[in-house]
Every structure is written in C-alpha cells, then in structure tokens.
Amino acid sequence: SDDNGLVLPPHLAPIQVAIVPIFKKADQLDAILEKINPIADQLKQLGIRVKIDTADNMTPGFKFAEYELRGVPVRLAIGARDLENGTIEIARRDTLTKETRAIDGIVEHISELLEEIQNNIYQKALNFRIEHTRKCDSWEEFKEEIQKGGFLECHWDGTPETEERIKEETKATIRCIPLDAPEEEGKCIYSGKPSHRRVIFAMAY
Numbered sequence: 001s002d003d004n005g006l007v008l009p010p011h012l013a014p015i016q017v018a019i020v021p022i023f024k025k026a027d028q029l030d031a032i033l034e035k036i037n038p039i040a041d042q043l044k045q046l047g048i049r050v051k052i053d054t055a056d057n058m059t060p061g062f063k064f065a066e067y068e069l070r071g072v073p074v075r076l077a078i079g080a081r082d083l084e085n086g087t088i089e090i091a092r093r094d095t096l097t098k099e100t101r102a103i104d105g106i107v108e109h110i111s112e113l114l115e116e117i118q119n120n121i122y123q124k125a126l127n128f129r130i131e132h133t134r135k136c137d138s139w140e141e142f143k144e145e146i147q148k149g150g151f152l153e154c155h156w157d158g159t160p161e162t163e164e165r166i167k168e169e170t171k172a173t174i175r176c177i178p179l180d181a182p183e184e185e186g187k188c189i190y191s192g193k194p195s196h197r198r199v200i201f202a203m204a205y
Contacts, residue, residue, distance in 0.1 A: 006071025007093055009121045010114040016049045017110060018067045022060045022079030029054060032078055035103065042107045048114065068093060073117050074110060094120050135198070142189050142201070146172045151202045155195035157188035166190050166201070175202045 001007055010016050019040060021032040033054070040050045053063055060077065067075050075091040082088055088106060091098045094117050101109065132150035136142045145152055156162060156174065166189075167173050181197040188195050
C-alpha cells in the first residue's frame with residue numbers, strides 16, 4: 001500500500017482493469033459502450049478480470065479515487081472527445097502515471113502492461129526486503145538494530161524458550177526460518193548455544 005490506498009499485484013487483484021466511461025447523457029454512454037464492450041470481451045477472453053463502471057450516481061473523479069484506493073492495477077477512462085479521437089486514457093496504480101493511447105492495439109498493450117506492473121511491484125518489494133535485511137551476531141547489536149526496524153538474520157539455538165525471552169525483552173519474534181538458508185555454524189545471539197543456520201527476526205506492528 002501507499003498513501004493513496006492499496007497497491008495490488010495484478011495476479012491477485014479481484015479487478016485487474018476498471019473501465020470508466022465519462023458521459024453526461026445516455027446516448028453518449030451507448031456510443032462509448034459500443035466501443036469498449038468489444039475491448040472488455042477481448043480482455044476477458046485472455047483471462048483478464050474487467051469491470052465496466054456505468055454507475056451514474058458517482059462522478060468520474062470519485063470513481064477514479066475509489067479504484068485507486070482499492071488498488072485496481074489499471075484504470076481506463078474514455079469520454080466523448082476520446083471517442084472522436086480514437087484514444088483512451090490509461091492510469092497505472094503502481095506508479096500513479098497516466099498516458100493517452102490509441103484504442104487500436106489497446107488489448108495487447110494492457111495485457112503486457114499488467115505483466116509489467118506485476119514485475120515492477122515484485123521487484124520493488126524484493127529490493128525493499130534486501131535493503132532492510134542485515135546480519136546480526138551479538139545480543140547487544142541485536143537490541144540496538146531491532147529498534148531500527150527491518151529484518152535481522154541471526155543465529156538461534158532452536159528452542160521456544162529462547163525465542164520467548166527475546167520477545168519479552170525486545171518484542172521481536174522469528175518471522176520465518178528460510179528453507180534455503182545455508183548451513184552456517186554459529187552461536188545463538190541470546191543463549192550462546194551452537195546454531196547451524198540463521199533465522200529471520202523482526203518486530204510485528
């Protein structure tokens with residue numbers, strides 16, 4: 001999430017593409033739907049989850065804010081002027097950027113864009129995890145570093161008693177025991193007992 005609400009990866013989003021027709025009269029809506037219904041059908045045939053929002057009790061601006069808040073990856077907007085120009089506005093939730101493109105070829109573009117957004121969100125999360133993960137080898141260092149947030153890779157003696165004492169003293173708990181953690185001889189940061197691999201400690205918020 002960010003300050004504007006959820007940021008959902010396309011593979012998880014219940015609605016991947018929201019289409020908002022911008023209209024004042026029923027005949028304008030009919031003309032827009034005649035253009036976008038085939039686009040929505042083609043997207044659905046590709047397995048893309050699409051919603052066309054024709055509700056007339058909310059302004060387009062309200063709808064834009066709502067879909068942004070709910071984390072819908074791609075939002076399309078089309079009005080009478082777009083219809084005349086053969087264009088459509090595309091808004092990305094991950095970067096909060098907009099562009100206007102020709103309607104021709106829009107289905108292929110959106111399909112590629114969803115994968116680009118998926119990869120972008122994943123890479124951003126991976127980079128964040130890497131940047132906020134650090135090794136810790138002593139109890140004094142642990143107590144200091146855990147207050148800075150993030151994830152600490154530490155040796156642990158494997159006993160629930162030790163984890164409980166660490167939690168009581170620092171509020172940090174083991175978040176996971178990595179399946180691919182390499183064998184590494186060391187000493188538990190709290191008890192000093194032998195340890196064969198590192199685990200991930202962090203504080204829950």
